[in-house]
Amino acid sequence: MAEKGLIVSVSGPSGVGKGTVLKRVAEMIEEKWPGKAAYSISATTRSPRPGETDGVEYHFRTKEEFEEMIEAGEIIEYDQYVGNYYGTPAAPIAAKVSEGKVVFCDITIEGSLALDRKFPDDVVTIMLLPPSYQELEARLKGRGTEDDAKVAARLAKAREEIARAGEFEYAVQNNEVEQAAQDIMKIIESEMLRTFRQKETIKNLE
Numbered sequence: 472m473a474e475k476g477l478i479v480s481v482s483g484p485s486g487v488g489k490g491t492v493l494k495r496v497a498e499m500i501e502e503k504w505p506g507k508a509a510y511s512i513s514a515t516t517r518s519p520r521p522g523e524t525d526g527v528e529y530h531f532r533t534k535e536e537f538e539e540m541i542e543a544g545e546i547i548e549y550d551q552y553v554g555n556y557y558g559t560p561a562a563p564i565a566a567k568v569s570e571g572k573v574v575f576c577d578i579t580i581e582g583s584l585a586l587d588r589k590f591p592d593d594v595v596t597i598m599l600l601p602p603s604y605q606e607l608e609a610r611l612k613g614r615g616t617e618d619d620a621k622v623a624a625r626l627a628k629a630r631e632e633i634a635r636a637g638e639f640e641y642a643v644q645n646n647e648v649e650q651a652a653q654d655i656m657k658i659i660e661s662e663m664l665r666t667f668r669q670k671e672t673i674k675n676l677e
């Protein structure tokens with residue numbers, strides 16, 4: 472097991488299944504390296520949805536509090552999404568990486584790319600792709616939470632986002648949760664074998 476951790480930053484269009492796939496990858500990490508899976512808990516100015524708890528899904532903050540965090544340098548990257556701020560708190564993620572953990576970020580495209588620019592060695596960027604645009608449309612409609620105009624807007628946004636896949640290091644297609652999670656595991660396992668993550672192992676070889 473590498474002594475230095477890794478930030479796995481995953482972006483992709485709304486409805487592609489980031490949350491479900493990452494949950495499965497976290498289970499796989501726990502099977503392979505117990506205690507090593509971690510999530511970055513973002514700060515946001517959006518209101519909690521039913522069932523969400525402050526400090527679990529997000530740190531829910533007012534706009535003023537969020538802006539103070541930015542001023543104080545407590546946020547490594549932030550972006551706006553549907554009129555709200557979302558940002559990654561700096562200190563917890565740095566601590567988790569130094570503990571050798573695999574830290575998952577489910578953040579916007581700009582967020583993933585900003586993280587990668589700041590910490591090129593610590594971050595691996597992955598874009599999660601749908602099986603097809605038709606399937607993405609079916610998934611968005613299946614949620615039943617959006618009217619047709621909103622689904623059409625999300626699909627148009629999905630096309631714009633996927634056009635930027637080339638800015639990511641990896642693209643994984645989510646045809647099926649188990650397969651997508653396994654593909655992400657392969658990426659993580661390779662990243663963990665990078666020499667700079669195994670300096671101590673190499674130095675202390677007897």
Ligand code: 5GP
Binds near residue numbers: 514558579581582
């Ligand atoms: P939701 O409100 O549905 O939980 O999230 C909306 C969007 O914000 C999602 O695309 C999610 O990936 C993104 N997001 C959540 N946290 C962060 C963050 O810390 N930074 C950035 N850049 N995006 C985030």
